[in-house]
Amino acid sequence: MKGELEAERIINEFAMSLLEQSTVDEVVWDVAKNCIARLHFVDCVVYQLDRQRNVLVQKAAHGPKNPTGHVILHPIEIPAGVGIVGEVARTGQPEVIGNTALDKRYIADDAVRNSEITVPIWVNGQVWGVLDAEHPQANFFQPQHLKILTTVAALCSQKIKQVEMEEAYRRAERQLMETNRRVAETKLTALRMQMNPHFIFNSLNSINKFILQNDGERASDLLTKFSRLIRQVLINSRAEWVSLRNELNVLQIYLELERLRSDNKFDILFSISDDLNLDMVHVPLLITQPYVENAIWHGLLPMQGGKPQLQIQCRQEKDRLIIDIEDNGIGRAASARLQANSLTAHKTHGIAITEERLNLINEMYGADARITICDRYKAGSTPTGTHVCFTQKLTSF
Template sequence: MSDEKVKIFERALQRERKARKQAEEILEQKSLELFEANQKLTASNKKTEALLNDQTAQLKLIVDNSSLGIVLSQKNNLIKFNKAFANLLGYTDDELLNVNIYELSHPDDLPQAKKQLKLLEESKIDKFLIKKRYRKKDGNYVSCNTNVSAVRDNEGNVKYHIALIEDVSEIDKKTRMLNALNSLSVSILGKRDLNEIAWEIAKNTANHLDLEDCLVFSIDYESNIIKEIAAYSNNPDIDITKKPPLHIPIGKGVIGKVVETGVYSLVNDTSKNDLYEVDDFFRFSELTVPIIADNKVIGIIDSEHSKKNYFNNDHIEVFHNIASLASAQFNSAISLIKEKKTQKEKDVLLVQLGKNNEELKNFAHVVSHDLKSPLRSMSALISWIQEDNEGTFDEETTVNFNSLLKKIDKMDHLINGILKYSSIDKIDKTDQKVDLQKTVTDIIDTIFVPEHINIQIKNTLPIIYGDKFRLQQLFQNLISNAIKYNDKEKGIITIEVEDLDIKFLFIIKDNGIGIDKKYHSKIFEVFETLEEPNDDSTGIGLSIVKKIIDLYNGKIWLESELGKGCSFFFELKKPH
């Protein structure tokens, strides 16, 4: 309910109270005038009897047709009352006659009522207005505004009490509902803990609407469970805190059905409803309203009552307003729980990542020291054997020894590749301006380029921020790959760049053997090579390229057709 609607509602209540008060005062004044006139006419002569009867008829007409309860009492015993008062309490005339007014009053209201009546007896006041509760025949109490006036005899003593009684239970109910919304709004303001918000919803709803209990649930869609997160009871005989929280499968029972459909449920007689399930003990009425955010049920407000037909449209409206009011805070608290869970998982992953990095460093040390050293020894030993037996080995043995040396050399290259890959993001480098035109030109001048390979830089390469060593490694690996896998008589490799506003798109294209489409998705993974790899290939070069581009938050992909060549595309951000 918006603040504007609340203000309109409050002004309407004020106007209604003012109008009723004026009517009471007019009716009270008229009643006193007629009553006093009746006394005077009785003491007068019979000539005025016709006028007296006429005014008595007027008084009876007003009293009988009044919507207010009108009571005449003497010494606190009822001696006269109208139908409105009898109907209000549900008694017959005979049942009310001569009943002491105290017997119909709520015990908590008696001290204040007796105090005001004493002031009337002592002539310190002539009338008073009090709000009190009257016991109905069914045992319930109805809240009323009671305007009591004294009728005195000639000596000033109180002879009768006249009371005008207005039923304000509906106004009280609406006021309580309004207070519930206002109180809840204040109590959950700024709260982000889901259990705290749920507790405030349950407590405020139960207290302000005089409910027997109120439960709040959250929805765990991953486990398909509705979880009770707050419960409040106004029944002193029930300690709801000792009851284990309910866990209900989505779709089961009244609550499960509301979560499933997103539509509220009002059950006036649970004994006739197949979906109703007994919790701690049986109750006849149940009202269940969903809390909805972004068209999804995120929570439930549920209340049960021991009487049939207890909940009405006013309750439904207030429950919906409470659910709507709490929705944003409820949803925010759920998001916070998810954030904390994600952060916790992230922290665990970071710890694990730290361990993995440490293990990787140890692995790199093992590779560089414990593996390379034996390889060097093996290479030296084979070379000595070849020298010592020069001219002795037959052709097959010589080929085998040379093949063995090549395998050892490839193993050495592989180990170097692993070291480069594992350390590429561990080297602490300071970014600086790097002239890629000069860097790529230096690479072409430095590496071995066969005579049948022609490398062209089609347009001027830009200056970007980065680590010169990594960027040099990036371009050198891609250019070397293009040279290594070119089987054409006239090999052509082109390098160009496109300006894409906030980033540069680089394209390195060759007319080599190409890459089969089935390898496109995994060519950048470590140790991935083609089915018929080059003897010098380690399967690490492109994975190093991918890792360097990832360090700069870039992106790389390729387009290739087998036998016609390959084009590598990668993006790097422009310097700020």
């Protein structure tokens, strides 16, 4: 009874120790160490069967083979079916050798020892490896040792299966995350490529107007500005993020083109706070242009009286970038009525693209970027324009 209780205690200690291991390497090294510490063996080696080469490879050891850490001194390989270890791997049956001198299969490793015990480790219906221990004393290993090691091998098998399943799950999860990242990046690129032709097309309309009117001087002025615009857009379009300075440069050129096209019908007021580092802060490419375009086309140009005005303000509030776009135009309600009554209404899809881009950018980069649009009113609920606010975390590279 005392021997059975002791065996149960040792097995429980093995089981508790295995619970703390999270990789296959940790599992086999823990088993090898505990065989020495708890069973008072002289040495212990855990072999793994390399199925492609059909050889047993030493994966963990304790005793003279293990001078320090997770290091095996002069590791050896044993073909399956060769030696006592190889035979146990082939048959899947444990063996206890009382006197190795009488067994021709015995293969000495670091030293000749007189007794050996070898137990297979089964995983998913196949021999995964072998747990092997030796002792200089003949007939050292008793039936109790075999019972304990057989149970330990079964515990090791269960833990290896659990760890391999968890590792496979993590690999699949990483692969899925990588796939999703690639899909998101591809989609962002596609959306960005939609944005650039859309942006360029609207600018070309500005030039086309003066060409049709045979106004060479103004057409030449527009072409000069347009060439600068194209150059900057092409430079910026290589990346999803651009410096705030580059973004504002493109926006200013675009505004100059639209203002010339409309015969300087509206004024532009730019305001940039001094504490903003325009070269360090980065924003998604062309993130504000669709809203500026919308303010011009649907808010300012339809005005019948007063001086249309567009204000753009860039500032910093704590750890966030704020870009305010305000116009004193006719407001969204009046603009919607005009478009509903017009057979040739200008319908921009840039805003829809930008909203989709922002969702993807937030998922991929955690930028917490947002766009809010508010109507402005004066006393008596008369519309006085629209306020668009873009905000995101201060992002620098």
